[in-house]
Amino acid sequence: MKSGLQRRLLLLLLAPMGVLAVLGAYFDYRTAGNVALQQDQQLLRLIPLLADSVVGPGTEQGTPPILLLAPAIEEFVKGRANAGGFRVSDAAGNFVAGEAWIPVVLPPTFDAEFHSVEDRGISYRIVVQRAKTTAGELILQLADGADPRQQWVRSMLLTVLLPNLVLVIAAGFAFNWAVTRALRPLIELKEAVERRSPRDLSAIDPLATPAEVQPLVTALNRLFDLVNDQAEGQRRFVADAAHQLRTPLAGLQAQVEAWAQAARASGKEGAVTLSADKVLRLRSATRRTSQLANQLLALSRADASVTSAQPMQRVDLRELCESVLPTQLDAAMKKGIDLGLETQPAQVTGHEWLLRELLSNLVDNAIKYTPTGGTVTIRCGPCSRPDAQGVEQSGAYLEVEDDGPGIAPHERSLAVQRFYRVKGTQEEGNGLGLAIADEIARLHRSQLELGDARPATEGEQTARRSGLKVRLQLV
Structure with missing residues (x-):
């Protein structure tokens, strides 16, 4: 500008x-x-x-x-x-x-x-x-x-050129000041649009802009409305589809679970083995489909336009971690995983239900990819991080660490994308867990930091690291 x-x-x-x-x-x-x-x-x-x-x-x-x-x-x-x-x-x-x-x-x-x-x-x-x-x-x-x-x-320099040069320089400063003051509302409008989140499609106030720019602002607002309506329709479709799928999938999963138990307890050994194998595959498919529906619903709920209407509040991270831990104990105990908690008092401003969804996804991912007998640790506590101007601000962090296979550095930027599965992964999944967590992190003006659970040894420099540490810093 x-x-x-x-x-x-x-x-x-x-x-x-x-x-x-x-x-x-x-x-x-x-x-x-x-x-x-x-x-x-x-x-x-x-x-x-x-x-x-x-x-x-x-x-x-x-x-x-x-x-x-x-x-x-x-x-x-x-x-x-x-x-x-x-x-x-x-x-x-x-x-x-x-x-x-x-x-x-x-x-x-x-x-x-x-x-x-x-x-x-x-x-x-x-x-x-x-x-x-x-x-x-x-x-x-x-x-x-x-x-x-x-x-x-002889007098050209003093009577003509020099006065004219001084006049042009003085006029340049005066014009620059006047033009800067006149364009200030337009520059402020440009800066306000640049500071916006890509998903902030709220209308710009035309009365706060110069009359010459108001037609442009009106056209932008019309475009924002069209894009917002289209995005809202997509969100509504995903949310409705996921919500409608939950009930029949829950019923189907309950029936398959009952069939799986009945198949184990009845019949001859050979026939039972064949029947149980098919039922267990069906159970795995229904579990995965049910999880996908729940994750799609969570992804839709984590949208910025949905959360913008809900005010942020103070969230106690220690209480949040303690409330998530019991919901993941059964899954950890089935694999013999040591699910631990290391917390310190810490509070942040945010959406509690979204942070709980984020932490649940991170813990669920850690348990799923950690081998039997492994360890998963949930941590939280105070920390500081620099703001946009480089000034340190006090805040807090959430962290989930496991000793699973980890994620190679060149795949970490891809791992937070929707439906991306890390190469060589044998566990079932939809590739949405880290994507949902990253979406929630961005809503809280932060981002997920993926790293190694422990420093790599010399033999692991080109191989996949052992263990994954996912950290989120909040203010």
Whole structure:
């Protein structure tokens, strides 16, 4: 915004000023040229009077001729003290009368000629003419040091260029201040849109923007409404589908569980083995489908537009961990996993039900991928983390650590994507557990940190690490 619209406005404002300054200098020069032309015409009128001022030859041989300056010539000389004068020379150019410093010029004809001469830092305009007088043929010269064009060149820097340059610089600062103030609402609008979450589709207040931008804001709000309606329809479909699937899937799973128990307890050994195997496969499929429906429902509920209408509250992480632990004990005991708790008092601001969903998914994942006899540990406690400006802020952390196969570093960014399964995984799953947890973390302006449960040994540098530690820092 600043480098685009503001720069163009400044250029469009300053460019005419520069053009006007150049035009002003040009017209000043033209004015000086007109005055100089009038001066040349005056010198042409005076040179015949200088010839008439020679009233006769010298009284003796070799003496200068007798001069009686005409009033106009006398006034011209007196009016230009130290900046003008005349010279009378004989036909060969020898000095006869007047100012000896005026350089002699020998014109080939009797026509008047003009020359410019620099002397003692003054530029002179000189008219010279060969004329026949009562004292014989003489060379007459009039010098005028008040040449407007030469004065214009000398005073160009101080009277034209420097004031115009100062004016353009001052105008540049003034225009920059004015344009910045005028564009401030537009820049604030741009910054407000940049600070928005990609899922924040709330309308922008048109009355808080300049009148010229209000049509654009209205169009953006219309687009936000369309996108929001489409996203809301998708969320509603996922939530309704998942909710509708839960009841029949729960009934189907209950029936399959009963069949599995009945298959183990009845019939001959061979027949029971075949029947139980098929029923157990069916039970596994129904469990996975039921889990998928629940996870899709959780993913839909974790959407930013849904949670934005619900205020955040203070959440005690220790109580949260203690409430999640009993719900995961049965699954841990079936695999002989040591499910432990290491907590310290810590509180954060957030949505308690979403944080519980996040922690449940992390613990469920850890138990699922930890081998029999392994260990899963839930931790929480105070910590600090830098904000956007790099200032440390006090907060708290949630952490789940296991000693399962872990996730290779190059797969960790993919593991939080929806429906992604880590290569080589044998356990059943839908690839949504970490995705749901990461979605909830982003709603709390944070993100999941995946790392090794313990440092890798030398032989494990290129292999999969042993154990996974998932950490979430909150404020």
